[in-house]
Amino acid sequence: MTERRHHRPSLPGAHHFEEIEGAVDPARLTEAADRTATALVRGARGDVDQQLVDRVVHLADSEGLETLAELWAGAPSDSLAGAVWRLYLLRAWVYADPRTAAEEFDLGRAHVPVSEVVSGVVVPPGPDEVRRLVDEVLGGVVVGDFADTLFRAAAFARVAAAGRAHAPGSEAVSGSSYASDISAARLLTLADQLQHAGRLELEGTLG
Template sequence: MSQRPHHRPSTPGDAFFAELSGGVDPALLTESAERAATVLVRGARDAESAEIADRLVLLAETEGLETLAELWAGAPPDSLAGCLWRLYLLRTWVYAEPARVAAEFEAGRLRAQVARVVAGVADPPGPEEVKVMIDQVLRGIAQGDFADVLLRAAAFARVVATGRAVLPAESGADAARMLVLAEQLESAGHVELAHGLG
């Protein structure tokens, strides 16, 4: 009977453990993202400062949308982090395509009367008016009630989704995505009203 030579199992070198320790624990990242969102929403509301409100509005521009995405894009829509991600995504889109947004809002406002009123866009809704409205909505994080912020943003997204559905150049998928965003923000607004988002 021949004896099989015994080999010691290979062990990973220091580099292997360095890679592990350098990586970010997903649970810690999620916890940090939620904590940052809580401080922004709950702390900002207590501050009642116009300067803080302005800084909140410009957060995506100063920190970069990619940075916010790393923090909040994967958060559920009924969490503070998930809501902030959707709000900043909406603002970034409005600023990137204000003429298109205004046209879609205009097309949808007669078919979504209640949502049009809740959104609070000036009449007629031109490119500058939709930018002013979305900034007012985000200022509400620091100066108002977060449920109102979410419900106004949801109403705005609903009117735009309605407009997308009736404009011949728009795709049905684009309208459906905007409607999903509106429904997520509205649902989160009702959770905030009922017992506060966690």
């Protein structure tokens, strides 16, 4: 197994995000994305308090999801920056419509029962429960094991994708609803990407 290299820079502050303003050099943008993701995931393992966890969880709220997208959305899914972006993307989806997310997860449990145990949502889930879950999962970026964080996020996305594909009106079983199938497929792709990133993290090759 490749030895993991743990960096301990400070957590991202405003100067990390200011670097992307007007950035036209793809190499500089990639460097800023990698450095910021490394700071989030590898930088605060020693002395972590709830305030720090809350800051990371609400980073998209304070900096703007568009800012994070500009920084991380172009990163490969098998990179640290790409994995972090997908975690924030999953949280943004849940917060945009927590009621639907809860309904889709509840429906998906009948089709992907094993993943439910990993994802950790109470039964039956409601909007507050799924919001708490994604915040708890995202908090794992700075506390706990990062691979476990990725696996939990993947499990949640996989169950929700199953629920979305089998939602009333989706016609996923008989016939087809193009919009619903594509939406479920994208969520399943997100789950697969997070799962793969988790395996790379275990191997020490997610960088």
